[in-house]
Amino acid sequence: MEALFVATGVVALAEMGDKTQLLSLVLAARFRKPWPIIAGILVSTVLNHALAGAVGNWVTHAVGPDILRWLLGASFIAMALWMLVPDKLDAEDVPKSTHFGVFGTTIVAFFLAEMGDKTQIATVMLAARYVNDYVWVVFGTTLGMMLANVPVVWLGERIVRRVPIRLVHTISAVIFLLLGAAALIGLG
Numbered sequence: 001m002e003a004l005f006v007a008t009g010v011v012a013l014a015e016m017g018d019k020t021q022l023l024s025l026v027l028a029a030r031f032r033k034p035w036p037i038i039a040g041i042l043v044s045t046v047l048n049h050a051l052a053g054a055v056g057n058w059v060t061h062a063v064g065p066d067i068l069r070w071l072l073g074a075s076f077i078a079m080a081l082w083m084l085v086p087d088k089l090d091a092e093d094v095p096k097s098t099h100f101g102v103f104g105t106t107i108v109a110f111f112l113a114e115m116g117d118k119t120q121i122a123t124v125m126l127a128a129r130y131v132n133d134y135v136w137v138v139f140g141t142t143l144g145m146m147l148a149n150v151p152v153v154w155l156g157e158r159i160v161r162r163v164p165i166r167l168v169h170t171i172s173a174v175i176f177l178l179l180g181a182a183a184l185i186g187l188g
Helices: 002-015 019-031 034-062 065-083 101-114 118-129 131-155 157-162 165-185
Strands: none
Touching: 002 118, 002 131, 002 165, 019 034, 019 101, 019 131, 034 065, 034 101, 034 118, 034 131, 065 118, 065 165, 118 131, 118 165
């Protein structure tokens, strides 16, 4: 259960102000159909994070425990620093009209935007950290993504303006820093 709670919390915090959260806002404003957007985000996130979790699981088995400890520690600390860099949505990330419909457009746009994103990298690292809890990690990271993105789809800019993104990113960076330190000193 620790894997579920850590994965949910870390990803929900990391997603605040993230590129994919901004994409959720753009999709909601462009299409004004929340249910297919939310369903598309869910499907895309499950697919993306299942693959990311599989990579994290593979890394765990491909390297020895000492190397893994150093990789995880350094990765979590790097993620802490990355959290302090604000994201922006590039023009090529914004979906155009498509024959895939709102649901299909959301799946494709969200999946591509999530590639190499903070939350995808966090999923890889969490799956490597909690190697025996792969399903809980993927479930937790997906839940974290939904907790951060569904309110944006429904409430749009009103919620984004009221959340102190800088504070959320700082809290998230501290959590990643603590996870990195714990990995380096061999806790957990």
